[in-house]
Amino acid sequence: MRDLALSYAREHAQAHLEALGDFLRIPSVSTLPEAAADMHAAAQWVADAMRRIGLEAVEISPTAGHPVVYGQWLGAGPTAPTLLVYGHYDVQPVDPVELWTSPPFEPTVRGEELYARGASDDKGQVMAVLAAAESYLAAAGRLPVNLKLVVEGEEEISSPNLAAWVAERRERLACDAVLICDSGMLNPQTPLINHGTRGMAYMEIEVQGPAGDLHSGTFGGLVDNPFNVLVRILAQLQDGRTRRVLIPGFYDRVRPVDEEERALLARIPLTEDDIRRLTGVPKPAGEEGFTWGERGTLRPTLDIHGIPGGFTGPGKKTVLPARAAAKVSMRLVPDQDPAEIAELFSRYVRSLAPDTVTVQVHTLGLARPSVIDFRAPAVQAMARALQAAFGAAPAFMRGGGTLPIIADFQDLLRAPVILTGFGLPGDNVHAPNEHIYLPNFYRGIECLIHYYALLAEQPGQ
């Protein structure tokens, strides 16, 4: 049955590429209010594709924002495992559009790459999921697993409505595993399974000194300058030598990393030279006592993003500013609780504030970290599927970024989440000239065919 599906996929490669082209032509930029009609067209395209390949109960399900498209095929029966696959039909804006070699919504093949906004993130991957299901249903009349497909339209704007949508449909979405097909490979040779993400607490500190801006000649030396105070507070957030965060209690709930995970991570080479080359820094830096791989994924961080207020134009102005602010975020790891970290941060910052100014701390955003047990059978089945399709065992690492829907899926559906994908680091995701390496698009379809089969063979689902 798996072989029939694989043969079908190979025979229909051109048709799948053309279907992807149609999908990519729809400029479904979720952040643009003027793209409302295009968002609907993209949702309609997904729903039509689901119906065409034989999914059932297909619906374009409204939310407070852009709709979620849902479809399912439950013909494998109650004893077969059920897989929920997540993807998104929305894309990032295309600015600066003048840097694109071919127009972002006119899919163009150059060499072995297909160029278009969304080619890699995430329409190409959604298409691979659809093509794999089509291959089974058309060639064998059935899938080895029950399949539930969730394709949302707000991933690029932080999925504000997805968790509520899932929460309202817990029973309908019940499954044995969730596959998020929206990431990429470590490098062209090595597939990657992300088995976790960092969370976040995004804070703003506001220091108010005088009621209005003052002349630093008249009042310099008589009142504390809010910027002078603010930098003293900010400098006490992180140790300059160890790069450890100095907020009391910050590390209390950080889950120790087991040795097996550390060993898996250590297999992924990441050297000082790699980081220098990737970023252009004179010398990398990070938390004392951890490897580069661990610093970027397993350890929490603290970054200042900007310090608004005062005079920032060219030249000089001798203002003693009334107000200074700082935007600071912390990437969090299991089992840090974002709300608790925000509270520890606020308390510590307020404890550092002198009584010569007024200090306020605001929470701008919270997101939970996640970690998935890489030993879970549904995860190990994906490792074998990637091996089968790409000829190499995948690397395992947690992602350094933040994807709150992982923790939402884990909590709401009580199922392991597998985060993988067929993009490459050089795909220019979110940038001009986004593209997908077409051999990986086809291998991605095959990988998913393998996965549907391997998941069904997995004992103990």
Next chain:
Amino acid sequence: MRDLALSYAREHAQAHLEALGDFLRIPSVSTLPEAAADMHAAAQWVADAMRRIGLEAVEISPTAGHPVVYGQWLGAGPTAPTLLVYGHYDVQPVDPVELWTSPPFEPTVRGEELYARGASDDKGQVMAVLAAAESYLAAAGRLPVNLKLVVEGEEEISSPNLAAWVAERRERLACDAVLICDSGMLNPQTPLINHGTRGMAYMEIEVQGPAGDLHSGTFGGLVDNPFNVLVRILAQLQDGRTRRVLIPGFYDRVRPVDEEERALLARIPLTEDDIRRLTGVPKPAGEEGFTWGERGTLRPTLDIHGIPGGFTGPGKKTVLPARAAAKVSMRLVPDQDPAEIAELFSRYVRSLAPDTVTVQVHTLGLARPSVIDFRAPAVQAMARALQAAFGAAPAFMRGGGTLPIIADFQDLLRAPVILTGFGLPGDNVHAPNEHIYLPNFYRGIECLIHYYALLAEQPGQ
């Protein structure tokens, strides 16, 4: 002779007010390129006024920017003292113009105040200087001193061409004292002589980390964030407890303040409550071991004015910025040398920089501090003139701000500089609804009449 002049001034008060009105109607905003014709009209007005009252060798003297107007009367003879008086005919912009009760260039009397841009800073005071000279020349046919009048057009844009103009005319401008009539009283009851100003070194620190902005999820924990580094450097510039500047060598050349000056300053009441009321801070702050008056005038300071770079918009963005900068100025006191302080600052900042980033330090501006011996006879003569006109002995204090022309006049002309004026702290100088308290305008004319007489009586000029 002095009485004749005083009588003349009283009799011609209305004419002097009307002349001031004509002067104020010219919108001579030096910073606006489109005001070139108005700048010339104002210079012409000053030159005409000089000629009308009987000054000689009057000229509109070109510079690389706006011209300087010069006139003199040397009829007192070589044994009489020579006084050089400085003022300026340019004014500040009027924005936000909608906050003016009457149009800024339509002089309007309301109660005892005359409202117009430049009424206090500095056209009203230039007019007082002219009216005092006119009163002597018209009523007595002569002045008790030789008078040299320098009225420039670039004070509000930092006098970029004045020092060179003076340097080229050292012999012609030779004098026994320089009077800068461009400041104000301590309060409506108390005249003020400023016998010094603070200098300045204005610096910019630039920290470059990665070659471009990075995603803090992908690279957070692997490279130093330029803002995290910058705040650690900035926090080491000033002690958070003593508020002393921590740059090695910073205080080495600070001249000890003599006890007589401290005692004079101590007579000017300035309490915590005054500062709180003037600024709106929860609590004033300043350098340990000094009084409020000393902190604001005799002691050097360090202020951060702004920290450009990164993300400063509303909301959140998780950028790991490529670059962070800081604008920092230090107010300096005698005998700190601005160039040396800039060098000490640069060396110290570079010594604090880790090798994970590139740190550059730029000097944006330097200005020398100044101090005038308040015991100088020309200064003491002004104290008596103020007493005679205002019925109260003046306070003596150095100004906290920066006026580099004082040091320039001192060095180039080797004469004591007297900085005083007839404005009031509430005159809205540089702000909407600038005005002058008319009784002070008339008392200012009388003060200058007294001063011309008292300076001539002064032994040992």
